[in-house]
Amino acid sequence: MSQFPKLYLVDGSAQFHRAYHAIRGLATSRGLPTGATYGFTTMLKKLLEDEKPERLGILFDPPGKTFRHEEYKDYKANRPKMDDDLAVQIPYVRRVCEVFRIPILEIPGYEADDVIATLARQAVEQGLEVLVVSGDKDLLQLVDDHVRVLNPGREGTGATLFDRKTVEEKWGVPPERVVELGIQVDL
16 A cells, blocks of 8 residues: 555444444443443544544444345345344444544445445545455455555454455455355454
């Protein structure tokens, strides 16, 4: 990657869900679950300290259906409803972003992944380098000479930066073919 200005796009929905599944049982004295909020905040603080991004945005999936539901009736039909312990933390995670003064972007009808892909393309066209912050394998298909994916990793494992070479070494295919693998896993 060159020394062009960098834009960091955080897949807030993926990072929030990942934190929820990584940190269970954490709650306030009144029983309010806080594991996802704590994990998300920890990831965000580490990103800010390690990367010191000048351009940063956090993207979340909007509530409700997206254009994909219109195109494919059974889209995510087998996905379970969001756990109440996770849903109750959404306002707190959004508040964390506000406190850090990080813009939140949520487009009705579009998943965060779709918006990230669009913004990454537009940013590259404007001469920016892009770092997508996510543990979602599907976003690896965006990797090219100007877009990389930064997986913050799990507690104590350290971050992994995926460029074209790293994607091919890990998955055995170039980034543009990752979607063909057809498996849903975290990095």
